[in-house]
Amino acid sequence: MTTTISIHPTVDSAYRATDAAFSGGTLVCRCTSRPVKVRVKSDIxxxxxxxxxxxxKPEGSLFSVVAVAPTENVEVLENGDKLAVVDASALIQRHACKECGVHMYGPVERDHPFKGLSFIHPERFEEKGWAEPGFAAFVSSIIEAGFPPDDMPAVRAKLKDSSVEPYDCLSPALMDYIATWTAKKNGVLTN
Structure with a gap:
Protein backbone atom coordinates (compact mmCIF):
# COMPACT_ATOMS: atom_id res chain seq x y z
CA MET A 1 0.00 0.00 0.00
CA THR A 2 1.12 3.54 -0.74
CA THR A 3 2.45 5.15 2.43
CA THR A 4 1.95 8.82 1.52
CA ILE A 5 -1.06 9.94 -0.45
CA SER A 6 -1.00 13.57 -1.54
CA ILE A 7 -4.48 14.44 -2.73
CA HIS A 8 -3.75 18.17 -3.31
CA PRO A 9 -2.19 20.82 -1.02
CA THR A 10 -5.61 22.47 -0.53
CA VAL A 11 -7.18 19.21 0.64
CA ASP A 12 -4.13 17.94 2.53
CA SER A 13 -3.90 21.18 4.53
CA ALA A 14 -7.62 21.07 5.45
CA TYR A 15 -8.17 24.48 3.83
CA ARG A 16 -11.50 26.05 4.77
CA ALA A 17 -13.19 29.15 3.36
CA THR A 18 -12.50 32.24 5.41
CA ASP A 19 -14.82 34.75 3.74
CA ALA A 20 -18.51 34.00 3.27
CA ALA A 21 -18.71 37.03 0.95
CA PHE A 22 -15.83 36.09 -1.37
CA SER A 23 -16.41 37.95 -4.61
CA GLY A 24 -13.51 36.91 -6.78
CA GLY A 25 -9.88 37.82 -7.15
CA THR A 26 -6.79 37.47 -9.29
CA LEU A 27 -5.37 34.14 -10.42
CA VAL A 28 -1.59 34.16 -10.95
CA CYS A 29 0.52 31.51 -12.68
CA ARG A 30 3.79 30.22 -11.17
CA CYS A 31 6.15 32.32 -13.31
CA THR A 32 8.48 34.63 -11.40
CA SER A 33 8.97 36.82 -14.48
CA ARG A 34 5.94 38.27 -16.27
CA PRO A 35 3.33 36.03 -14.58
CA VAL A 36 -0.02 35.61 -16.27
CA LYS A 37 -2.77 37.27 -14.24
CA VAL A 38 -6.46 36.55 -14.71
CA ARG A 39 -9.22 38.40 -12.87
CA VAL A 40 -12.34 36.52 -11.75
CA LYS A 41 -15.03 39.11 -10.97
CA SER A 42 -17.39 36.82 -9.05
CA ASP A 43 -17.47 34.05 -6.51
CA ILE A 44 -16.71 30.51 -7.65
CA LYS A 57 -2.19 19.44 -10.96
CA PRO A 58 0.53 20.77 -8.66
CA GLU A 59 3.68 18.64 -8.61
CA GLY A 60 3.16 15.45 -6.59
CA SER A 61 -0.63 15.78 -6.34
CA LEU A 62 -3.05 13.06 -7.42
CA PHE A 63 -5.87 15.58 -7.96
CA SER A 64 -6.39 19.09 -9.21
CA VAL A 65 -8.68 21.50 -7.41
CA VAL A 66 -11.04 23.17 -9.85
CA ALA A 67 -14.13 25.36 -9.69
CA VAL A 68 -16.23 27.33 -12.14
CA ALA A 69 -17.14 30.98 -12.63
CA PRO A 70 -19.23 32.62 -15.36
CA THR A 71 -16.98 33.18 -18.39
CA GLU A 72 -18.27 36.76 -18.64
CA ASN A 73 -16.59 37.37 -15.25
CA VAL A 74 -13.18 36.06 -16.32
CA GLU A 75 -10.67 38.52 -17.82
CA VAL A 76 -6.97 38.22 -18.66
CA LEU A 77 -5.22 41.17 -16.99
CA GLU A 78 -1.54 40.65 -17.73
CA ASN A 79 0.72 38.65 -20.05
CA GLY A 80 -2.03 36.95 -22.04
CA ASP A 81 0.54 36.48 -24.82
CA LYS A 82 1.94 33.62 -22.71
CA LEU A 83 -1.35 31.66 -22.88
CA ALA A 84 -2.14 28.82 -25.28
CA VAL A 85 -5.06 26.37 -25.46
CA VAL A 86 -3.85 22.93 -24.34
CA ASP A 87 -6.26 20.87 -26.50
CA ALA A 88 -8.48 22.68 -28.99
CA SER A 89 -10.66 19.56 -29.44
CA ALA A 90 -11.53 19.33 -25.71
CA LEU A 91 -14.82 20.56 -24.27
CA ILE A 92 -12.97 22.72 -21.74
CA GLN A 93 -10.67 25.10 -23.63
CA ARG A 94 -7.89 25.12 -21.02
CA HIS A 95 -5.70 28.21 -21.46
CA ALA A 96 -2.31 27.38 -19.94
CA CYS A 97 0.83 29.43 -19.42
CA LYS A 98 3.34 28.28 -22.05
CA GLU A 99 6.21 28.77 -19.58
CA CYS A 100 5.10 27.28 -16.25
CA GLY A 101 2.24 25.08 -17.49
CA VAL A 102 -0.45 26.31 -15.07
CA HIS A 103 -3.97 26.20 -16.52
CA MET A 104 -5.32 29.69 -15.90
CA TYR A 105 -8.90 29.36 -17.13
CA GLY A 106 -10.92 27.02 -19.32
CA PRO A 107 -14.14 28.25 -20.90
CA VAL A 108 -16.81 25.90 -22.22
CA GLU A 109 -17.93 27.33 -25.54
CA ARG A 110 -19.69 24.40 -27.24
CA ASP A 111 -23.35 23.49 -26.81
CA HIS A 112 -23.20 21.82 -23.40
CA PRO A 113 -24.80 22.25 -19.95
CA PHE A 114 -21.64 24.06 -18.81
CA LYS A 115 -21.54 26.50 -21.74
CA GLY A 116 -20.83 29.97 -20.41
CA LEU A 117 -18.72 28.72 -17.50
CA SER A 118 -14.95 28.80 -17.15
CA PHE A 119 -13.02 26.27 -15.11
CA ILE A 120 -10.34 27.78 -12.86
CA HIS A 121 -7.90 26.58 -10.20
CA PRO A 122 -8.78 28.59 -7.07
CA GLU A 123 -5.50 27.86 -5.27
CA ARG A 124 -3.94 30.26 -7.82
CA PHE A 125 -5.94 33.18 -6.32
CA GLU A 126 -3.79 35.85 -4.67
CA GLU A 127 -6.70 36.38 -2.28
CA LYS A 128 -7.95 33.98 0.37
CA GLY A 129 -11.53 33.20 1.32
CA TRP A 130 -12.73 31.12 -1.61
CA ALA A 131 -14.83 28.01 -0.93
CA GLU A 132 -13.05 24.78 -0.06
CA PRO A 133 -13.50 21.70 -2.26
CA GLY A 134 -16.89 20.11 -1.58
CA PHE A 135 -16.46 16.79 -3.39
CA ALA A 136 -14.04 14.79 -5.53
CA ALA A 137 -14.90 13.94 -9.14
CA PHE A 138 -13.54 11.28 -11.48
CA VAL A 139 -11.69 9.60 -8.61
CA SER A 140 -11.01 6.36 -10.51
CA SER A 141 -9.32 8.36 -13.28
CA ILE A 142 -6.12 8.62 -11.25
CA ILE A 143 -5.57 4.96 -12.18
CA GLU A 144 -5.34 6.11 -15.83
CA ALA A 145 -2.37 8.28 -14.77
CA GLY A 146 -0.61 5.26 -13.24
CA PHE A 147 -1.90 5.16 -9.65
CA PRO A 148 -2.05 1.57 -8.29
CA PRO A 149 -5.66 0.29 -8.33
CA ASP A 150 -5.09 -1.64 -5.08
CA ASP A 151 -4.47 1.66 -3.27
CA MET A 152 -7.78 3.25 -4.28
CA PRO A 153 -9.54 2.41 -0.98
CA ALA A 154 -6.88 4.47 0.84
CA VAL A 155 -7.46 7.42 -1.52
CA ARG A 156 -11.22 7.29 -1.00
CA ALA A 157 -10.72 7.02 2.77
CA LYS A 158 -8.41 10.06 2.81
CA LEU A 159 -10.92 12.06 0.76
CA LYS A 160 -13.74 11.13 3.13
CA ASP A 161 -11.55 11.94 6.17
CA SER A 162 -11.02 15.37 4.58
CA SER A 163 -14.82 15.87 4.19
CA VAL A 164 -14.47 15.60 0.40
CA GLU A 165 -17.00 13.03 -0.80
CA PRO A 166 -15.51 10.89 -3.60
CA TYR A 167 -17.45 10.27 -6.82
CA ASP A 168 -16.47 8.51 -10.02
CA CYS A 169 -18.38 11.13 -11.97
CA LEU A 170 -19.60 14.56 -10.81
CA SER A 171 -21.62 15.30 -7.68
CA PRO A 172 -25.31 14.25 -7.71
CA ALA A 173 -26.42 17.91 -8.05
CA LEU A 174 -24.25 18.42 -11.14
CA MET A 175 -25.29 15.10 -12.67
CA ASP A 176 -28.95 16.12 -12.14
CA TYR A 177 -28.22 19.48 -13.80
CA ILE A 178 -26.66 17.79 -16.85
CA ALA A 179 -29.54 15.30 -17.14
CA THR A 180 -32.11 18.12 -16.83
CA TRP A 181 -30.36 20.19 -19.51
CA THR A 182 -30.27 17.16 -21.82
CA ALA A 183 -33.94 16.33 -21.19
CA LYS A 184 -34.99 19.93 -21.93
CA LYS A 185 -32.85 20.04 -25.07
CA ASN A 186 -34.47 16.80 -26.27
CA GLY A 187 -37.99 18.02 -25.44
CA VAL A 188 -38.57 15.44 -22.71
CA LEU A 189 -38.94 18.19 -20.09
CA THR A 190 -40.55 21.51 -20.91
CA ASN A 191 -39.94 23.58 -17.76
Missing amino acids: AHNHACGCTKCW
Missing part, protein backbone atom coordinates in the same frame (compact mmCIF):
# COMPACT_ATOMS: atom_id res chain seq x y z
CA ALA A 45 -19.03 27.50 -7.62
CA HIS A 46 -18.71 23.71 -7.45
CA ASN A 47 -15.13 23.74 -6.15
CA HIS A 48 -13.89 20.15 -6.15
CA ALA A 49 -10.91 17.85 -6.35
CA CYS A 50 -10.67 16.33 -9.84
CA GLY A 51 -8.84 13.12 -10.71
CA CYS A 52 -9.12 13.43 -14.49
CA THR A 53 -5.97 13.28 -16.57
CA LYS A 54 -6.62 16.62 -18.34
CA CYS A 55 -6.62 19.10 -15.43
CA TRP A 56 -3.43 20.81 -14.27
Whole structure:
Protein backbone atom coordinates (compact mmCIF):
# COMPACT_ATOMS: atom_id res chain seq x y z
CA MET A 1 0.00 0.00 0.00
CA THR A 2 1.12 3.54 -0.74
CA THR A 3 2.45 5.15 2.43
CA THR A 4 1.95 8.82 1.52
CA ILE A 5 -1.06 9.94 -0.45
CA SER A 6 -1.00 13.57 -1.54
CA ILE A 7 -4.48 14.44 -2.73
CA HIS A 8 -3.75 18.17 -3.31
CA PRO A 9 -2.19 20.82 -1.02
CA THR A 10 -5.61 22.47 -0.53
CA VAL A 11 -7.18 19.21 0.64
CA ASP A 12 -4.13 17.94 2.53
CA SER A 13 -3.90 21.18 4.53
CA ALA A 14 -7.62 21.07 5.45
CA TYR A 15 -8.17 24.48 3.83
CA ARG A 16 -11.50 26.05 4.77
CA ALA A 17 -13.19 29.15 3.36
CA THR A 18 -12.50 32.24 5.41
CA ASP A 19 -14.82 34.75 3.74
CA ALA A 20 -18.51 34.00 3.27
CA ALA A 21 -18.71 37.03 0.95
CA PHE A 22 -15.83 36.09 -1.37
CA SER A 23 -16.41 37.95 -4.61
CA GLY A 24 -13.51 36.91 -6.78
CA GLY A 25 -9.88 37.82 -7.15
CA THR A 26 -6.79 37.47 -9.29
CA LEU A 27 -5.37 34.14 -10.42
CA VAL A 28 -1.59 34.16 -10.95
CA CYS A 29 0.52 31.51 -12.68
CA ARG A 30 3.79 30.22 -11.17
CA CYS A 31 6.15 32.32 -13.31
CA THR A 32 8.48 34.63 -11.40
CA SER A 33 8.97 36.82 -14.48
CA ARG A 34 5.94 38.27 -16.27
CA PRO A 35 3.33 36.03 -14.58
CA VAL A 36 -0.02 35.61 -16.27
CA LYS A 37 -2.77 37.27 -14.24
CA VAL A 38 -6.46 36.55 -14.71
CA ARG A 39 -9.22 38.40 -12.87
CA VAL A 40 -12.34 36.52 -11.75
CA LYS A 41 -15.03 39.11 -10.97
CA SER A 42 -17.39 36.82 -9.05
CA ASP A 43 -17.47 34.05 -6.51
CA ILE A 44 -16.71 30.51 -7.65
CA ALA A 45 -19.03 27.50 -7.62
CA HIS A 46 -18.71 23.71 -7.45
CA ASN A 47 -15.13 23.74 -6.15
CA HIS A 48 -13.89 20.15 -6.15
CA ALA A 49 -10.91 17.85 -6.35
CA CYS A 50 -10.67 16.33 -9.84
CA GLY A 51 -8.84 13.12 -10.71
CA CYS A 52 -9.12 13.43 -14.49
CA THR A 53 -5.97 13.28 -16.57
CA LYS A 54 -6.62 16.62 -18.34
CA CYS A 55 -6.62 19.10 -15.43
CA TRP A 56 -3.43 20.81 -14.27
CA LYS A 57 -2.19 19.44 -10.96
CA PRO A 58 0.53 20.77 -8.66
CA GLU A 59 3.68 18.64 -8.61
CA GLY A 60 3.16 15.45 -6.59
CA SER A 61 -0.63 15.78 -6.34
CA LEU A 62 -3.05 13.06 -7.42
CA PHE A 63 -5.87 15.58 -7.96
CA SER A 64 -6.39 19.09 -9.21
CA VAL A 65 -8.68 21.50 -7.41
CA VAL A 66 -11.04 23.17 -9.85
CA ALA A 67 -14.13 25.36 -9.69
CA VAL A 68 -16.23 27.33 -12.14
CA ALA A 69 -17.14 30.98 -12.63
CA PRO A 70 -19.23 32.62 -15.36
CA THR A 71 -16.98 33.18 -18.39
CA GLU A 72 -18.27 36.76 -18.64
CA ASN A 73 -16.59 37.37 -15.25
CA VAL A 74 -13.18 36.06 -16.32
CA GLU A 75 -10.67 38.52 -17.82
CA VAL A 76 -6.97 38.22 -18.66
CA LEU A 77 -5.22 41.17 -16.99
CA GLU A 78 -1.54 40.65 -17.73
CA ASN A 79 0.72 38.65 -20.05
CA GLY A 80 -2.03 36.95 -22.04
CA ASP A 81 0.54 36.48 -24.82
CA LYS A 82 1.94 33.62 -22.71
CA LEU A 83 -1.35 31.66 -22.88
CA ALA A 84 -2.14 28.82 -25.28
CA VAL A 85 -5.06 26.37 -25.46
CA VAL A 86 -3.85 22.93 -24.34
CA ASP A 87 -6.26 20.87 -26.50
CA ALA A 88 -8.48 22.68 -28.99
CA SER A 89 -10.66 19.56 -29.44
CA ALA A 90 -11.53 19.33 -25.71
CA LEU A 91 -14.82 20.56 -24.27
CA ILE A 92 -12.97 22.72 -21.74
CA GLN A 93 -10.67 25.10 -23.63
CA ARG A 94 -7.89 25.12 -21.02
CA HIS A 95 -5.70 28.21 -21.46
CA ALA A 96 -2.31 27.38 -19.94
CA CYS A 97 0.83 29.43 -19.42
CA LYS A 98 3.34 28.28 -22.05
CA GLU A 99 6.21 28.77 -19.58
CA CYS A 100 5.10 27.28 -16.25
CA GLY A 101 2.24 25.08 -17.49
CA VAL A 102 -0.45 26.31 -15.07
CA HIS A 103 -3.97 26.20 -16.52
CA MET A 104 -5.32 29.69 -15.90
CA TYR A 105 -8.90 29.36 -17.13
CA GLY A 106 -10.92 27.02 -19.32
CA PRO A 107 -14.14 28.25 -20.90
CA VAL A 108 -16.81 25.90 -22.22
CA GLU A 109 -17.93 27.33 -25.54
CA ARG A 110 -19.69 24.40 -27.24
CA ASP A 111 -23.35 23.49 -26.81
CA HIS A 112 -23.20 21.82 -23.40
CA PRO A 113 -24.80 22.25 -19.95
CA PHE A 114 -21.64 24.06 -18.81
CA LYS A 115 -21.54 26.50 -21.74
CA GLY A 116 -20.83 29.97 -20.41
CA LEU A 117 -18.72 28.72 -17.50
CA SER A 118 -14.95 28.80 -17.15
CA PHE A 119 -13.02 26.27 -15.11
CA ILE A 120 -10.34 27.78 -12.86
CA HIS A 121 -7.90 26.58 -10.20
CA PRO A 122 -8.78 28.59 -7.07
CA GLU A 123 -5.50 27.86 -5.27
CA ARG A 124 -3.94 30.26 -7.82
CA PHE A 125 -5.94 33.18 -6.32
CA GLU A 126 -3.79 35.85 -4.67
CA GLU A 127 -6.70 36.38 -2.28
CA LYS A 128 -7.95 33.98 0.37
CA GLY A 129 -11.53 33.20 1.32
CA TRP A 130 -12.73 31.12 -1.61
CA ALA A 131 -14.83 28.01 -0.93
CA GLU A 132 -13.05 24.78 -0.06
CA PRO A 133 -13.50 21.70 -2.26
CA GLY A 134 -16.89 20.11 -1.58
CA PHE A 135 -16.46 16.79 -3.39
CA ALA A 136 -14.04 14.79 -5.53
CA ALA A 137 -14.90 13.94 -9.14
CA PHE A 138 -13.54 11.28 -11.48
CA VAL A 139 -11.69 9.60 -8.61
CA SER A 140 -11.01 6.36 -10.51
CA SER A 141 -9.32 8.36 -13.28
CA ILE A 142 -6.12 8.62 -11.25
CA ILE A 143 -5.57 4.96 -12.18
CA GLU A 144 -5.34 6.11 -15.83
CA ALA A 145 -2.37 8.28 -14.77
CA GLY A 146 -0.61 5.26 -13.24
CA PHE A 147 -1.90 5.16 -9.65
CA PRO A 148 -2.05 1.57 -8.29
CA PRO A 149 -5.66 0.29 -8.33
CA ASP A 150 -5.09 -1.64 -5.08
CA ASP A 151 -4.47 1.66 -3.27
CA MET A 152 -7.78 3.25 -4.28
CA PRO A 153 -9.54 2.41 -0.98
CA ALA A 154 -6.88 4.47 0.84
CA VAL A 155 -7.46 7.42 -1.52
CA ARG A 156 -11.22 7.29 -1.00
CA ALA A 157 -10.72 7.02 2.77
CA LYS A 158 -8.41 10.06 2.81
CA LEU A 159 -10.92 12.06 0.76
CA LYS A 160 -13.74 11.13 3.13
CA ASP A 161 -11.55 11.94 6.17
CA SER A 162 -11.02 15.37 4.58
CA SER A 163 -14.82 15.87 4.19
CA VAL A 164 -14.47 15.60 0.40
CA GLU A 165 -17.00 13.03 -0.80
CA PRO A 166 -15.51 10.89 -3.60
CA TYR A 167 -17.45 10.27 -6.82
CA ASP A 168 -16.47 8.51 -10.02
CA CYS A 169 -18.38 11.13 -11.97
CA LEU A 170 -19.60 14.56 -10.81
CA SER A 171 -21.62 15.30 -7.68
CA PRO A 172 -25.31 14.25 -7.71
CA ALA A 173 -26.42 17.91 -8.05
CA LEU A 174 -24.25 18.42 -11.14
CA MET A 175 -25.29 15.10 -12.67
CA ASP A 176 -28.95 16.12 -12.14
CA TYR A 177 -28.22 19.48 -13.80
CA ILE A 178 -26.66 17.79 -16.85
CA ALA A 179 -29.54 15.30 -17.14
CA THR A 180 -32.11 18.12 -16.83
CA TRP A 181 -30.36 20.19 -19.51
CA THR A 182 -30.27 17.16 -21.82
CA ALA A 183 -33.94 16.33 -21.19
CA LYS A 184 -34.99 19.93 -21.93
CA LYS A 185 -32.85 20.04 -25.07
CA ASN A 186 -34.47 16.80 -26.27
CA GLY A 187 -37.99 18.02 -25.44
CA VAL A 188 -38.57 15.44 -22.71
CA LEU A 189 -38.94 18.19 -20.09
CA THR A 190 -40.55 21.51 -20.91
CA ASN A 191 -39.94 23.58 -17.76
